[in-house]
Each structure stands twice: as C-alpha cells, then as structure tokens.
Amino acid sequence: xxxxxxxxxxxxxIPYTENEPLAPxxxxxxxxxxxxxxxxxxxxxxxxxxxxxxxAELPYFVTxxxxxxxxxxxxxxxxxxxxxxxxxxxxxxxxxxxxxSVLVTCQCGVPMAAFVDFCxxxxxxxxxxxxGLPGTVGGAVYMNARCFDRSISDLLYSTSHIEYxxxxxxxxxxxxxxxxxxxxxxxxxxxxxEDGSQTNQRYITQATFxxxxxxxxxxxxxxxxxxxxxxxxxxxxxxxxPSAGSVFKNNHAFGAPSGKLIDDCGLKGLTAGGAQIAxxxxxxxxxxxxxxxDNIRTLVKSAQKAVKDKFGFDLEPEIIFV
Ligand SMILES: Cc1cc2nc3c(=O)[nH]c(=O)nc-3n(C[C@H](O)[C@H](O)[C@H](O)COP(=O)(O)OP(=O)(O)OC[C@H]3O[C@@H](n4cnc5c(N)ncnc54)[C@H](O)[C@@H]3O)c2cc1C
Numbered sequence: 111x112x113x114x115x116x117x118x119x120x121x122x123x124i125p126y127t128e129n130e131p132l133a134p135x136x137x138x139x140x141x142x143x144x145x146x147x148x149x150x151x152x153x154x155x156x157x158x159x160x161x162x163x164x165x166a167e168l169p170y171f172v173t174x175x176x177x178x179x180x181x182x183x184x185x186x187x188x189x190x191x192x193x194x195x196x197x198x199x200x201x202x203x204x205x206x207x208x209x210x211s212v213l214v215t216c217q218c219g220v221p222m223a224a225f226v227d228f229c230x231x232x233x234x235x236x237x238x239x240x241x242g243l244p245g246t247v248g249g250a251v252y253m254n255a256r257c258f259d260r261s262i263s264d265l266l267y268s269t270s271h272i273e274y275x276x277x278x279x280x281x282x283x284x285x286x287x288x289x290x291x292x293x294x295x296x297x298x299x300x301x302x303x304e305d306g307s308q309t310n311q312r313y314i315t316q317a318t319f320x321x322x323x324x325x326x327x328x329x330x331x332x333x334x335x336x337x338x339x340x341x342x343x344x345x346x347x348x349x350x351x352p353s354a355g356s357v358f359k360n361n362h363a364f365g366a367p368s369g370k371l372i373d374d375c376g377l378k379g380l381t382a383g384g385a386q387i388a389x390x391x392x393x394x395x396x397x398x399x400x401x402x403x404d405n406i407r408t409l410v411k412s413a414q415k416a417v418k419d420k421f422g423f424d425l426e427p428e429i430i431f432v
Contacts, residue, residue, distance in 0.1 A: 111166045111167060111168050112145050112146060112166075112168065112187075114166050115146060115162055115163060115166040115168055115189060116128070116146065118162040118165075118166070119146075119148060119159065119162060122155065122158050122159075122162070124148060124149075124150050124151075124155045124158060124159050124162075125148070125149045125150075125151065125195075126146050126147060126148040126149065126189075127146075127147045128145065128146060128147075129143050129144075129145065130143060130144045130146075130147035130190070131143050132144055132147075132176075132181040132186065132190065133181070135147075135176055135181075135192070136176035136177070136179060136180075136181050136354075137175070137176065137177040137244055137352060137353065137354055137355075138179075138180055138181075138352050138353060138354050138397055138401070138406070139352040139397050139401075140180055140181060140183075140352075140397060140401050140402060140403055140406065141180070141181025141182060141183065141186075141403065141432075142181070142182060142183050142184040142185055142186065143184075143185055143186065144181075144186045144188070144189070144190040145185065145186060145187050145188060145189070146188070146189040146190070147189070147190050147192065148163075148189050148190070148191045148192065149192050149194065149195050150191065150193070150195065150196060151195045151196065152196060153196060153217065153218075153270075153272075153281075153315035153316065155196075156172075156191070156193060156196060156218070156272065156313065156315065157272045157279060157281070157313075157315075159189070159191050160172065160191060160272065160274075160313060161279060163188070163189045163191070164274070168187075168188045168189055169186070169187065169188030169189075170188050170189040170190070170191055171186075171188070171189075171190055171191065171432050172191045172192075172193065172248075172313055173190060173191070173192050173193070173249070174192075174193050174194065174218065174219060174245050174246030174247075174248045174249035174250075174252075175194065175221065175222075175244055175245030175246045175249055176192075176245075177244035177245035177249065177354060177355065178245065178249060178253055178354050178355065178428070178429055178430060179354065179429065179430045179431075179432050180354065180403045180406050180407075180429055180430070180431045180432065181403065181432050182403050182431070182432055183402045183403045183404060186432070190432075192219075193217075193218045193219035193246060193248050194219045194221075194246065195219060196217045196218055196219035196315075197216075197217055197219040197220045197221070197224070197246075198216075198217045198220070199214065199215070199216050199217070199220055199224070199225070199228050200214075200215040200216075201213070201214050201215070201228070201232065203232070203323070207267070207320065210322070210323075211267075211320040211321060211322055212234060212320075212321055212322075212323050213267055213318050213319070213320060213321075214228065214229065214232075214234065214318070214319050214321055215316055215317070215318040215319075216247040216316060216317055216318075216319070217247070217315065217316045218246060218247055218248030218251075218313075218314045218315055218316060218317070219246050219247070219248060220246060220247045221245070221246055221247075222240050222243045222244070222245055222246065222247060222250055222255075223241070223242075223243075225237060225240070225247055225319075226238070226240055226241045226336060229321055229332075230329070230332050230333060230336060232323075233323065233324050233325055233326055233328055233329050233332065234321035234322065234323055234324065235321065235322050235324040235328060235332055236265055236319075236320070236321045236322050237265060237319065237321060238332060238335040238336050238339060239257045239258040239259070239260040239339055240255070240257050240260070240262075241335075241336035241337075241339045241340050242257075242336075242339055242340035242343045242348075243255060243257050244355070247314075247316075247317050248313075248314045248317075250262045251266070251269060251296060251298065251314050251317045252296055252298045252299070252314060253294060253296065253428075254291055254292070254293070254294050254295055254296040255294075256293065256294060257339070258339055258342075261291070261293070261294075263286070263288070263291035263296070265319040265320055265321070266286040266291075266317060266318070266319060266320070267285075267286055267318040267319060267320045268283055268284060268285045268286055268317075268318045269283070269284050269286075269298075269314055269316070269317045269318070270282065270283045270284070270314070270315045270316045270317075271284065271298065271312045271313055271314045271315060272312070272313040272315060273311065273312050274311040274312075281315065284297070293359070293360075293362070294359050294428065297312075298312045298313075298314060346390075346391060347388065347390040347391055347394070348394075350390075350396070351388070351396035351397060351398065352396065352397040352401075353388070353394050353395060353396045353397065354395075354429045355394070355428075355429075356368070356369070356393045356394065356428055357393055357394065357395050357410060357413070357427060357428060357429050358372075358393055358413070358425040358426060358427055358428055359425075359426045359427075359428045361423070361426070364421075364423055367393065368392070368393045368417075368425055369391055369392035369393030369394075370392065371392070371417045371420075371421055371423065371425070372387065372392035372393060372413050372416070372417060372425075373392035374420070374421075375413070375416040375417055375420050377392065377412065377413055377416055378390075378391075378392050380409065380412060381398070381409075382405040382406075382408040382409050382412070383400070383401060383402060383404070383405035383408075384397060384398050384399045384400035384401035384402070384405055385397060385398070385401035385402075385405035385406045385408070385409050386398050386409075387409055387413065395409050395410070395429075403431065406429075406431075407431065410427055410429075413425060
C-alpha cells in the first residue's frame with residue numbers, strides 16, 4: 111500500500127520523501143521515522159495527498175509546525191503530511207469590513223511568525239500577542255491557540271477547509287461563528303460527520319483574520335509589543351529546551367493554572383528517561399537530550415494521577431500524541 115500511495119504521489123507530482131526521521135521536524139525533537147513524509151505545495155495538492163492516503167487505506171497525519179505534537183517512537187507506517195510549503199499570504203488594503211477592519215488571508219502553512227511580521231510591516235494591529243508562538247496558522251486555528259489572554263478565534267473572520275464526508279470531498283468556507291469556538295476548542299477538532307460518525311476529518315486550507323489598520327505612527331508601538339511578548343516567553347524559559355509548550359490545558363473555573371497544580375504536587379524536575387517536568391515551569395515537559403514519546407507519556411500520566419489524587423482534578427492534555 112505504501113508503494114501504491116508513493117506511485118499516486120509521483121503521478122500527481124506531489125513531493126515526498128521515504129523513511130524520513132521525524133525528531134528533527136518537531137519542536138520536541140522526539141520521534142522515529144515516517145514511512146512517507148509528504149510536502150504538498152498547494153491546497154489542491156494537500157487535498158490530493160490526503161485523498162491518496164485515504165484511498166490507499168494508510169494511516170496519515172496532517173501537521174503544520176509540529177510544535178504541539180509528539181511523534182511516535184519507531185516506525186510510523188503511514189504518511190505524515192506537512193503543510194509547511196503551503197504558505198502564501200493575501201491582502202487587499204482596500205477591502206474593509208463594515209467595522210473598518212482589514213482582512214489578511216493566510217494559507218495553512220504560513221508560520222505564525224510570518225503572519226505577525228506581515229501585520230507589523232503593514233501597520234496592522236491585533237496579532238501582537240501571537241509574536242513568538244511557534245507553528246503555523248493551520249495549527250494555531252486547529253488548536254485555537256491562546257497567548258497572553260488572546261485566542262486565535264478573537265481574530266478570525268473565516269476559514270476554508272477540506273471536508274471528507276463518506277467518500278466525498280468538498281472545500282468549504284466557514285464564516286466565523288463564536289458559538290463554534292471556546293478556550294482551546296475549534297470546530298476542526300472532533301467533528302461529527304453527516305452520517306453521525308465522530309471524525310476528525312476537516313483540514314484547514316486557509317484562514318482570514320480581521321486586523322485594525324493603525325497607520326505608520328503605530329509602527330514602533332506594534333514592534334515594541336511584539337518584542338515584549340517574545341521577551342516574556344524567553345524569560346519563562348520557553349526556548350531553553352525542546353518541548354511542545356504547555357502540556358495541559360488550564361481550567362480557569364478550577365481556580366489555579368495546571369502548572370501550579372503540578373508544582374503543588376512537588377513534581378517539578380521529575381524525570382522519565384530523557385523527559386523531565388521542567389524545573390522552571392510545572393506545565394512544560396522538556397526533552398533533556400534523548401527523550402522518547404513513551405517517556406513523555408509516562409510523565410503525563412504521573413502528573414494526571416498526582417493532581418487527581420491531591421486535588422480531585424482531571425488534567426486535560428493539550429499536546430497530541432500521533
Ligand atoms: C515553546 C512553545 C511555546 C508554546 N506556547 C504556546 C502558547 O502560548 N499558546 C498556545 O496555544 N500554544 C503554545 N504552544 C503550542 C503550539 O505552538 C501551538 O499549539 C501551535 O498553534 C501549533 O501549531 P503547529 O502548526 O505547530 O501545529 P502541529 O503541532 O503541527 O499540529 C497540532 C494539531 O493541529 C492539527 N493541524 C495542523 N495543521 C492543520 C491543518 N491545516 N488542518 C487541520 N488540522 C491541522 C494537527 O493535526 C494536530 O492535531 C507552544 C509550543 C512551544 C514549543
């Protein structure tokens with residue numbers, strides 16, 4: 111089946127490599143090899159690659175920057191489909207919404223850093239909090255990433271995605287609807303298909319964001335804000351070690367962030383093989399050199415058990431084990 115998929119990719123001229131090491135491709139620096147690593151160059155190639163993997167009946171996983179995933183140890187006997195080459199940005203300064211916002215459309219593989227830089231150069235305000243967020247627009251929309259009290263959904267105007275329903279594929283544009291979004295929840299996560307089955311089969315091709323034109327006089331302020339948010343991440347140790355950022359979602363109703371609960375259980379510094387609960391941040395697991403996905407899973411379970419035993423609270427993982 112792998113050969114069948116590879117031959118379909120060749121015919122469609124979609125780039126791929128075989129037996130690709132995954133660890134260097136994720137921010138956690140963890141993982142074995144992918145039998146096929148596919149890099150579609152356009153949304154059409156993304157759709158064709160996913161459809162080909164589905165018709166070959168092989169496991170597949172769509173990633174952006176792989177900054178929130180844990181790739182498996184050993185062989186992933188399927189296809190990892192990376193969106194990182196699908197990265198055009200579209201902007202028409204004359205197109206405004208009734209409230210005076212302008213719209214910036216990013217393809218799914220645009221790095222969040224490139225989106226924030228684009229806004230800064232055009233003196234558009236609203237995306238500053240996302241400066242320093244690793245990963246792509248597609249990943250941030252899927253996760254409804256949240257930085258410094260601002261969620262991606264706060265900026266969204268619309269999204270386009272590939273949708274599989276049974277054997278049919280369609281590209282659908284979804285205007286932003288607040289009811290579909292919540293803290294770290296997006297309509298692209300678990301999704302119920304028309305036949306009633308629970309699927310996760312919507313793949314974001316692009317997202318359109320609403321920004322406020324602030325004029326040249328705001329340029330220095332926008333630059334300074336972006337620098338401030340990045341500096342805060344550096345101070346908190348975000349980039350000291352390979353990681354996938356916060357491991358667990360916060361539950362604000364519970365009254366204490368997940369990192370504090372883990373810290374109160376005395377778990378900072380706990381190790382499993384090459385993985386460690388960061389001594390400087392209870393909600394970060396770091397790779398101190400040779401961590402495996404299994405090591406990370408062990409720490410996730412230890413933290414969940416300790417927090418449940420001490421506080422009766424179920425920690426919900428934010429990182430995704432592929
Ligand atoms: C140092 C560090 C700091 C971080 N800080 C934050 C933070 O402040 N706030 C925060 O929210 N997160 C944070 N993160 C986590 C991570 O950066 C975000 O979740 C990011 O938005 C993930 O984007 P990605 O492109 O890397 O997604 P990936 O890790 O590649 O994928 C994440 C999920 O999105 C899905 N996905 C990706 N692209 C698509 C697509 N086109 N269509 C459908 N599904 C898709 C994948 O299948 C997967 O389920 C941090 C991570 C690190 C390493």
